[in-house]
Amino acid sequence: MANHGEKRWRLVLTASPLQGHMTPMLHLATFLHSKGFSITIAHSNLNPPDPSSHPGFTFVPLNDMSTVNTDFAGAGQFLKTLNDNCRPYFKEHLVDIMNAQKDAACEKETIVIIHDNLMSFAASVAGDLGLPAIILRTSSASTFPAMKIIPSLIQEGRFPVEDSMLQEIVQELHPLRYKDLPFINLPIQHALEVINMIIPKTPPVAILWNTLEFLEPSALAQIRDHYKVPIFTVGPLHKIIPAPSTSFYEEDTSCISWLDKQAPKSVIYVSLGSIAKVDDKVLTEMAWGLANSNQPFLWVVRPGSVKGFEWIEFLPEGLVHEMKLRGLIVKWAPQKEVLAHNAVGGFWSHCGWNSTLESMFEGVPMVCQPFELDQKINSRYLSCVWKMGLEIVVERKEIEGVIRRVLVGKEGEEMRQRGMEIKEKIRVAISHGGSSNNSLNEVVDFILSL
Incomplete structure (x- = not known):
């Protein structure tokens, strides 16, 4: 399917080294590979995926991140270090691919970047090189309105809040309370830095969301209104696409x-x-x-x-x-x-x-x-x-x-x-003709149109 006339596609996917991000990305890669796309997984050396479980993929390590602390309290610094360290290696790899294609007499490949929202460097590099970038969001869609509103809550003096207000409902986000908001315990500047990394200012060409249409209709409507790009609900990826175990730990069966x-x-x-x-x-x-x-x-x-x-x-x-x-x-x-x-x-x-x-x-x-x-x-x-x-x-x-x-x-x-x-x-939803199944097929058609 990924051979269309004389065109071929190479998809370069990158996920953060967290279990909840790497697992759905590898499930997605497995699906896209089954449709004939060439797959490259660019990853940090912290919690690297196992290449032997995916023999059809090409794996490219970006940098040794094994000393980075993944504690929640240091989320901002972790993400900044991760993105700063991985960016030059990612760009170098893509430039090498592009230069090799220029020099070779063989058939050219169309390169498309797919990255999770924590790996914002991938979108930046894609922009530098004129390549299309697609985001895979691995959190609930309802997280988006909560993160998007935080800067305005800060301006209005409603974030963070006194302990006595933690149980109050944030009216714009009903039924969420202030205590349910992300980054409620972080200093304001740190919270803004993380939000700016997670919510891109420049829209990608499309967003894949590991959720279902019927679960989060209101949040998905807000997301579509905000980005004005195709939003594909492709969840739950773990059930739609069988794949080898991606656990970072040995499972006690x-x-x-x-x-x-x-x-x-x-x-x-x-x-x-x-x-x-x-x-x-x-x-x-x-x-x-x-x-x-x-x-x-x-x-x-x-x-x-x-x-x-x-x-x-x-x-x-x-x-x-x-x-x-x-x-x-x-x-x-x-x-x-x-x-x-x-x-x-x-x-x-x-x-x-x-x-x-x-x-x-x-x-x-x-x-x-x-x-x-x-x-x-x-x-x-x-x-x-x-x-x-x-x-x-x-x-x-x-x-x-x-x-x-x-x-x-x-x-x-x-x-x-x-x-x-x-x-x-x-x-x-995941059966033939269901919303998630249809969305995945539409993703394939969308990539082929790039």
Whole structure:
């Protein structure tokens, strides 16, 4: 399909070295490669993808970013360093391709850049070289209105706010509260710097969004009105396009055989993602809440995720013994397979967008413990709009009660019913003739028109 007359296309894709960004980009690359496009993945050396899992792709390392801190508190500096370091290598690679094409007598390739919104250097380089650039957005569409309004809130003196106002609704962003806004804890200048990197001033030629039309119609309407370029809703990419595992961590598949022994919809699955770090006191409260709920659980505790400790060695020995009687603690799990398992009745999550889409597709209700950025927005929409989640306060009695409400309470039954309705809508969207399936085919046609 990527050979049209005498034209050929090379797509150069680049994603940030965060699990939630790299995974959908590789899914997209897999789809585009299946349509005949030549694929180059340009990546930093922090959390690099595994070339052996994608033998048809060309992989180009941009720079060694292994010493960069990915902590949320340093998001602005991380993104600036990432973009500054990767830019010259990216430009050099593209110039080499273009020069080789000039010198060669072989058939020329049309080069198209596809980058995620955190890799803003790619758009800048594309502009310098006169190449078309497409953005893949890997967060919820509802994040866009929240980020876009922050500069005006700052001018009006409504951001950041006093603690007493955190629970108030931002009327322009209903149902979001001030506490749900991204960067609420960052200094104003840092917040503006990050927003300027994430929301491009120069529109790309198109935007691909890993979401679905029926999930976020209002936000998508605002996005289309703002950019005036084609917006393709192509989510959830993980279900539309089968691809090898892109996990940065080794998955403990033994948890699946443990789940096989549990009753249907009886297990709470707990995983707070690939980045978040928690205090040992917070994790101890989580442990007591899980133990006291008397419900089966599968708990992922990522090594190094607890500040100052290797793993869970700080938990009292008696508590760990008690937990092992009714649950399983692992270092990492094959999440999509876990969520699809019949034994899982709830997902306690940080509400990253990939995790949210994966849980929605399986109709699994969520317990929401967001940390930063779009996670707080996703949490609010899960609880107030999509009616598939419950927000949680990390205190053992609260945890105990919420787990029971999700697994054995009436609320849990209602959320599972709502989840099955959403799951069916997603199934229709990704099927032949559905909105997401059509959007992906339109993406192919759009690239061929460049």
